[in-house]
């Protein structure tokens with residue numbers, strides 16, 4: 001039953017959006033607004049069943065609560081899913097009908113781009129509501145968040161090295177990097193600039209060629225990335241890649257990358273700890289992109305986005321200290337910290353709603 005599931009996951013509000021004449025079926029899930037309005041992307045996916053769509057949106061929105069809280073942002077967690085196929089169901093009316101639903105929530109939910117959506121789709125949503133972030137620079141938004149995500153991962157790598165007594169020094173460090181897409185490319189670039197050796201892979205050979213010619217990255221077969229002799233393993237491709245088969249193959253003593261949901265199961269965190277590998281919790285180390293888009297709400301400045309993203313270093317150091325003291329895997333320590341922040345600040349601030357006048361976008365650029 002939906003209510004059992006919703007109550008079990010602790011959501012505040014779930015909105016089912018339906019417009020049969022346009023073919024809109026969407027779900028907006030607001031998990032927790034103790035820290036501020038719920039912030040989270042909109043995903044478009046052809047879910048085989050409505051139940052799977054509901055489960056996904058509940059899981060993703062809860063994850064956003066933790067991510068915002070752990071990154072020191074004053075936002076809650078939310079997410080939306082549009083039950084449709086991005087390859088054939090996209091239309092102006094579909095996105096504008098969805099945008100009207102977002103608008104009706106009066107700023108309790110602010111959304112951005114997620115899987116299956118692109119900047120053009122977001123612009124249709126923006127025609128119906130101001131409660132949108134991650135717009136293109138031509139619309140006064142912050143543009144592609146990937147360079148900031150990569151910058152945050154770099155800060156996380158510094159925190160890991162420092163924790164292991166190496167200081168913030170990437171000289172003599174080898175990083176095995178999986179995925180040379182938006183984040184992986186920028187991360188390779190930052191790592192090389194700081195003197196690290198980068199051995200990378202991607203299933204897309206054109207991205208490998210670009211990284212070799214522009215950055216001087218070494219390439220390995222994607223199947224062999226787990227066996228590379230290295231100090232840091234940096235997953236920047238897909239989720240679930242840390243599992244029973246891949247973990248024993250890793251040579252690195254640090255795992256720090258941008259991919260979402262890296263651990264295939266909760267139990268894996270414990271195994272990583274037992275192997276004396278330092279794991280940077282994914283949702284903390286990859287929060288630079290979220291910090292970047294969140295800043296659009298108060299008026300985007302790249303300088304300020306970088307300053308806040310630099311704090312990922314300090315957030316991780318705190319998480320590692322707790323993890324060491326309590327002999328807990330860092331993922332659980334990060335959850336603890338996020339829950340503590342929500343509890344403490346939730347006692348002070350109540351009933352958040354974003355006033356559209358507070359959204360100050362930069363003047364649109366040419």
Ligand code: NAD
Nearest residue numbers: 145146149179181182183202203222236237258259260289
């Ligand atoms: P992307 O799609 O641009 O890049 C992913 C790359 O991984 C692609 O080039 C793809 O070819 C490659 N890949 C897929 N399977 C692979 C495999 N088996 N071996 C090697 N390479 C493989 O995505 P992105 O925006 O760079 O994001 C990377 C990861 O970081 C994703 O998990 C994403 O959810 C997460 N993330 C991204 C951001 C962001 O700002 N872009 C923010 C937070 C988290």
